[in-house]
Amino acid sequence: MAISNNRLTKEQYIQNFSDIHPPFEHPEGAIIEANRCLNCYDAPCTKSCPTSIDVPLFIRQISTDNLKGSAKTILSSNIMGAACSKVCPVEKLCEGACVYNLLDEKPIEIAKLQRYSAEKAIINNWKLFERKQAIGKKVAIVGAGPAGLACAHALAKEGIDVTIFEKESKGGGLMTYGVAAYKVSDKLCDDEVDFILSIGGIEVKYNKTLGIDFSIADLQKQFDAVFLGIGVGIANTLNIPGEDLEGVEDAISFIYDIRTKNHNSIKIGDKVAVIGMGMTAIDAATQSKRLGAEEVIMIYRRTENEKPCTQVELDIAKLDGCSFIWLASPKEIRGENGKVKSIVCNKMELGEPDASGRKSPIETGETFEIEVDMVIKATGQMPYLDIINQSEVKNNKGKILIDKSNSTNLKGVFAGGDAVNGGKEVVDAVQAGKDAAKAILEYLI
Amino acid sequence: MANLQSNFLGIKSPNPFWLASAPPTDKKINVLRAFEAGWGGVVWKTLGSQIKNVSSRYSAIGYNGRRAVGFNNIELISDRPLEINLKEIIEVLKLFPDRAMVVSLMADNDRDSWHEMVKKVEDTGAHGIELNFGCPHGMVERGMGAAVGQDPEIAKMVVEWVMEVATIPIITKLTPNVHSVVPGAIAAIEGGTNGLSLINTIQSITGIDLDTLVPNPNVGGQSVYGGYCGPAVKPIALKFLTTLSQDEKINQVPISGIGGITTWKDAAEFMLLGASNVQVCTAAMVSGFKIITDLCDGLNNWMDEKGYKTIDDFIGLSVPKITKWEELDLNFHIVANINQDKCIHCGLCYIACEDTSHQAINIERGNPYNNYTINEPECVGCNLCQIVCPVTECITMVEQRKGDESINWIEFQKRGLKLNDH
Ligand SMILES: Cc1cc2nc3c(=O)[nH]c(=O)nc-3n(C[C@H](O)[C@H](O)[C@H](O)COP(=O)(O)OP(=O)(O)OC[C@H]3O[C@@H](n4cnc5c(N)ncnc54)[C@H](O)[C@@H]3O)c2cc1C
Ligand SMILES: Cc1cc2nc3c(=O)[nH]c(=O)nc-3n(C[C@H](O)[C@H](O)[C@H](O)COP(=O)(O)O)c2cc1C
Ligand code: SF4
Numbered sequence: 001m002a003i004s005n006n007r008l009t010k011e012q013y014i015q016n017f018s019d020i021h022p023p024f025e026h027p028e029g030a031i032i033e034a035n036r037c038l039n040c041y042d043a044p045c046t047k048s049c050p051t052s053i054d055v056p057l058f059i060r061q062i063s064t065d066n067l068k069g070s071a072k073t074i075l076s077s078n079i080m081g082a083a084c085s086k087v088c089p090v091e092k093l094c095e096g097a098c099v100y101n102l103l104d105e106k107p108i109e110i111a112k113l114q115r116y117s118a119e120k121a122i123i124n125n126w127k128l129f130e131r132k133q134a135i136g137k138k139v140a141i142v143g144a145g146p147a148g149l150a151c152a153h154a155l156a157k158e159g160i161d162v163t164i165f166e167k168e169s170k171g172g173g174l175m176t177y178g179v180a181a182y183k184v185s186d187k188l189c190d191d192e193v194d195f196i197l198s199i200g201g202i203e204v205k206y207n208k209t210l211g212i213d214f215s216i217a218d219l220q221k222q223f224d225a226v227f228l229g230i231g232v233g234i235a236n237t238l239n240i241p242g243e244d245l246e247g248v249e250d251a252i253s254f255i256y257d258i259r260t261k262n263h264n265s266i267k268i269g270d271k272v273a274v275i276g277m278g279m280t281a282i283d284a285a286t287q288s289k290r291l292g293a294e295e296v297i298m299i300y301r302r303t304e305n306e307k308p309c310t311q312v313e314l315d316i317a318k319l320d321g322c323s324f325i326w327l328a329s330p331k332e333i334r335g336e337n338g339k340v341k342s343i344v345c346n347k348m349e350l351g352e353p354d355a356s357g358r359k360s361p362i363e364t365g366e367t368f369e370i371e372v373d374m375v376i377k378a379t380g381q382m383p384y385l386d387i388i389n390q391s392e393v394k395n396n397k398g399k400i401l402i403d404k405s406n407s408t409n410l411k412g413v414f415a416g417g418d419a420v421n422g423g424k425e426v427v428d429a430v431q432a433g434k435d436a437a438k439a440i441l442e443y444l445i
Numbered sequence: 446m447a448n449l450q451s452n453f454l455g456i457k458s459p460n461p462f463w464l465a466s467a468p469p470t471d472k473k474i475n476v477l478r479a480f481e482a483g484w485g486g487v488v489w490k491t492l493g494s495q496i497k498n499v500s501s502r503y504s505a506i507g508y509n510g511r512r513a514v515g516f517n518n519i520e521l522i523s524d525r526p527l528e529i530n531l532k533e534i535i536e537v538l539k540l541f542p543d544r545a546m547v548v549s550l551m552a553d554n555d556r557d558s559w560h561e562m563v564k565k566v567e568d569t570g571a572h573g574i575e576l577n578f579g580c581p582h583g584m585v586e587r588g589m590g591a592a593v594g595q596d597p598e599i600a601k602m603v604v605e606w607v608m609e610v611a612t613i614p615i616i617t618k619l620t621p622n623v624h625s626v627v628p629g630a631i632a633a634i635e636g637g638t639n640g641l642s643l644i645n646t647i648q649s650i651t652g653i654d655l656d657t658l659v660p661n662p663n664v665g666g667q668s669v670y671g672g673y674c675g676p677a678v679k680p681i682a683l684k685f686l687t688t689l690s691q692d693e694k695i696n697q698v699p700i701s702g703i704g705g706i707t708t709w710k711d712a713a714e715f716m717l718l719g720a721s722n723v724q725v726c727t728a729a730m731v732s733g734f735k736i737i738t739d740l741c742d743g744l745n746n747w748m749d750e751k752g753y754k755t756i757d758d759f760i761g762l763s764v765p766k767i768t769k770w771e772e773l774d775l776n777f778h779i780v781a782n783i784n785q786d787k788c789i790h791c792g793l794c795y796i797a798c799e800d801t802s803h804q805a806i807n808i809e810r811g812n813p814y815n816n817y818t819i820n821e822p823e824c825v826g827c828n829l830c831q832i833v834c835p836v837t838e839c840i841t842m843v844e845q846r847k848g849d850e851s852i853n854w855i856e857f858q859k860r861g862l863k864l865n866d867h
Contacts, residue, residue, distance in 0.1 A: 035510035038835050041792030044813035063510065097813040099789040103836065 001373040003247055005267045007292030013263040016290035020182040020316070021086060023115055030116045034063035037108050040099060045110055048097035050431045051078035055094060059113055071121035072128045074114055079153045080146050080175070082122045083192055084427050085115035087179050089279070091312045093427070122188065122195045131200045132159035137444050140165065140223040142210045145173020146426045147229035147417025149196050150433030156201035158441055163223070164202065167209040173231055175426060177256050180283040182290070186259070211387035220412060225440045228400060228408070228415040229433060232381040232423050238275065242333030247340030251284040251378035258287055269374030271295045273343050275330055278308045281378035282317050288376065289320045296322040297370065301329040301348050301361040331367060333375055344369045381423045406432070406439040414440055447748035448755045449741060451485060451722045453699055454614035454640050456572040458485030458545040460741050461756055462712065465703050465724035466491050466549035466575060471523060473533035477540065482734035483741065486545025488724060489534060491522035491577045492562065493551040498524045504651045504661035504671065515677035516727045517651040519662060519669055522551050522577065527565070534569040547573040547616065554593070559606045573614040575642060576607060578629070594620035597632035604636025616701060619643040626685045630695045641689065642701035642724065644682045646672025675727035679705030683718055690719025690764045709743030716756060717763035771854040779826035779842040781805070781819045787839035790814035794830035794840060802829050
């Protein structure tokens with residue numbers, strides 16, 4: 001057993017990381033699907049979209065050949081509507097609420113339709129938004145992720161001059177560095193950032209890190225308001241022996257590499273254990289398999305009923321050939337010559353519901369050991385506690401606290417996205433950015 | 446198994462489905478294929494003096510992604526030499542003696558031309574002749590087709606010319622491009638026609654290319670009014686048919702129903718409103734001759750279910766059910782009812798009634814699903830909510846009479862009853 005790269009041919013890598021949800025290849029497909037839409041009143045899909053996209057309207061616009069109108073309907077509610085059409089867990093959002101579900105019929109393919117028009121706007125750089133004349137107010141945004149970009153766009157549109165400070169060399173946040181490679185292409189992420197910035201009035205300073213290059217206090221001095229959209233950091237530690245062995249990886253860094261390096265350069269084990277059952281765990285497991293791991297075992301401390309990922313995500317992992325050990329919690333990672341050799345787990349059973357309402361896992365006292373050469377940790381992400389604590393901003397273990405008007409306890413400092421909610425979806429971050437922009441405008445004008 | 450056989454003026458066919466005079470019946474090759482597929486008969490594409498067609502001939506309108514719900518053409522009568530058509534008719538008759546062969550005619554507007562044409566057709570052994578008084582384009586300018594059909598005097602005269610020589614049944618095909626088809630039908634009957642058929646196509650413009658601004662079909666940058674047909678015209682055809690079926694003078698002769706017939710249900714409706722048989726054009730053009738299988742099969746199953754042994758058992762049964770508005774019972778009242786178990790919460794009933802009808806649906810907002818119930822006192826029983834509801838039998842209209850006695854408008858006025866009950 002060994003960890004190695006270059007496990008597959010070039011063609012296999014391409015095949016394994018190609019678009020998992022192919023688009024409508026022909027207008028006919030989109031039009032047939034658009035016409036299946038019932039155009040509900042006070043539509044459940046719209047109500048189930050965190051950004052409240054007027055779904056019946058944009059679908060109707062596809063059916064009447066008004067694609068620009070359709071793209072504008074989507075993007076004015078959700079400026080990352082093209083990306084969201086590929087990464088949103090729609091089965092628990094819009095499509096999950098489609099009334100066709102109540103007829104036991106296939107819901108409208110809302111995401112696929114959304115992609116159909118929104119992606120065209122990005123690729124063809126349709127000029128759908130116009131910036132109002134500058135009003136002489138300056139806002140600093142930290143983080144060019146979905147929250148920061150959505151906030152920036154909404155502010156720039158109203159004539160605010162925006163400066164974004166971003167620690168990486170590209171925008172998009174976890175869209176560019178986190179989301180599974182088979183869901184979005186790097187090109188689309190780049191194009192989407194360009195599209196958002198094309199409204200004008202937004203300057204991005206890349207490779208500038210809060211806490212190293214500048215402080216929140218600096219920004220407060222130089223700008224009329226500040227928005228913090230820095231997201232959350234690497235995966236939580238397991239706090240068990242053996243975590244420092246070679247072959248123990250954090251899912252966020254592992255996926256970061258997949259998104260930023262050539263796939264054949266990424267090392268993967270023969271037998272990989274992935275700890276956790278959230279979306280990130282699924283992405284780490286499926287992409288391990290797609291990189292050529294022989295066996296991928298997902299380990300989760302509760303049962304399938306309590307899983308935090310959606311059924312659709314779990315099915316992807318199943319189809320990719322991952323296996324699952326339910327009711328197991330890592331106890332120790334054992335090594336040989338400093339390298340991972342096996343993982344020991346506690347067998348769990350379900351007890352009373354915990355704070356999340358799900359039955360809590362309790363140790364049975366029994367353990368088991370399985371041989372693996374790689375362990376990927378994916379049990380939630382750690383907020384940037386150090387950076388946050390350099391300032392006076394109020395937080396809960398690193399998660400920034402905001403009030404109803406999206407404001408932190410610091411004057412003129414607002415926050416939103418993963419940095420506040422601890423890690424949800426892109427679409428939630430976009431809405432948080434929009435909400436904060438609204439609050440900032442109220443604060444400034 | 447019900448008996449689908451049809452006897453129209455002595456012209457027998459194994460089923461009541463004929464192909465209407467149009468491209469599907471233009472040539473031997475088409476008609477043979479139609480008969481092989483099972484069609485009961487054809488009305489051969491209209492013969493007359495030689496004409497020339499343009500290129501780019503058809504256009505259509507689609508609705509909600511469905512193509513060709515309305516179809517339009519600017520073709521003229523047959524553009525093939527008369528002699529070839531006549532020769533092919535003879536050949537087909539020999540190969541399929543059990544099918545109806547009717548030939549459509551539109552001769553030049555003089556007695557001798559009509560006499561000559563009728564004789565030529567009779568010489569083929571054809572079973573009947575349909576007089577095309579209905580083609581709405583091209584021919585009109587030449588004093589033929591709809592021009593004939595639009596003027597009862599001329600129509601009567603032409604029918605008389607035909608009847609002077611005809612020895613086989615004559616069917617007069619009426620144009621719908623008139624305020625009422627009744628005068629034309631009466632004129633044709635006075636002229637001696639044995640039967641009637643309707644409708645021919647309705648003058649139309651189906652749409653405009655929004656890039657070139659040329660209406661379609663585009664003939665080198667220009668267009669003309671065309672003739673409209675297909676599913677979209679069915680309701681208009683049914684209405685015209687019924688006005689004939691209800692007229693005592695007219696309903697003595699059999700009527701062949703045409704216009705938008707696409708399914709066996711459409712056919713049943715035409716026959717219930719008095720058509721002795723039906724003719725189909727667009728549905729065959731859009732879907733091919735194979736549709737005859739379900740036309741026959743569907744009609745047959747329905748007849749079995751209803752206990753009709755022959756088509757004569759149900760022809761005309763719905764005619765008496767169309768009355769005058771003033772004879773309708775004003776005490777008849779229905780209200781909508783939403784079956785909550787079937788409701789999928791789409792809200793279409795609510796918004797339709799709220800925006801455009803009587804604000805008779807209550808909404809109880811929820812996330813993500815709202816609940817909808819009927820506010821019965823406000824409901825006028827218009828059916829709009831039921832029409833827009835996407836779920837079968839979710840909304841039903843429940844009878845809640847306003848009084849036991851049936852009272853129509855005439856009686857209502859006589860008694861001086863209160864008008865406004867809102
Ligand atoms: C592996 C993985 C898979 C995911 N898959 C999905 C999915 O399929 N669908 C979905 O909807 N969501 C998915 N998510 C979640 C989604 O990516 C996030 O919810 C979303 O990106 C949050 O947006 P944000 O702007 O709040 O934060 P981020 O996207 O994290 O953006 C924060 C930005 O701030 C920058 N930054 C951080 N610290 C500093 C600093 N000190 N100074 C300057 N800049 C800084 C970061 O570089 C980044 O660009 C996934 C997340 C992960 C980790
Ligand atoms: C392309 C085309 C050509 C037609 N040509 C004739 C014709 O030559 N003579 C005629 O009587 N009717 C003609 N019609 C009318 C049809 O016979 C028929 O009356 C009409 O299309 C309505 O029936 P439908 O809705 O089933 O098509 C033509 C229709 C079409 C579509
Ligand atoms: S029948 Fe008409 S008035 Fe009555 S509830 Fe339905 S839409 Fe409203």
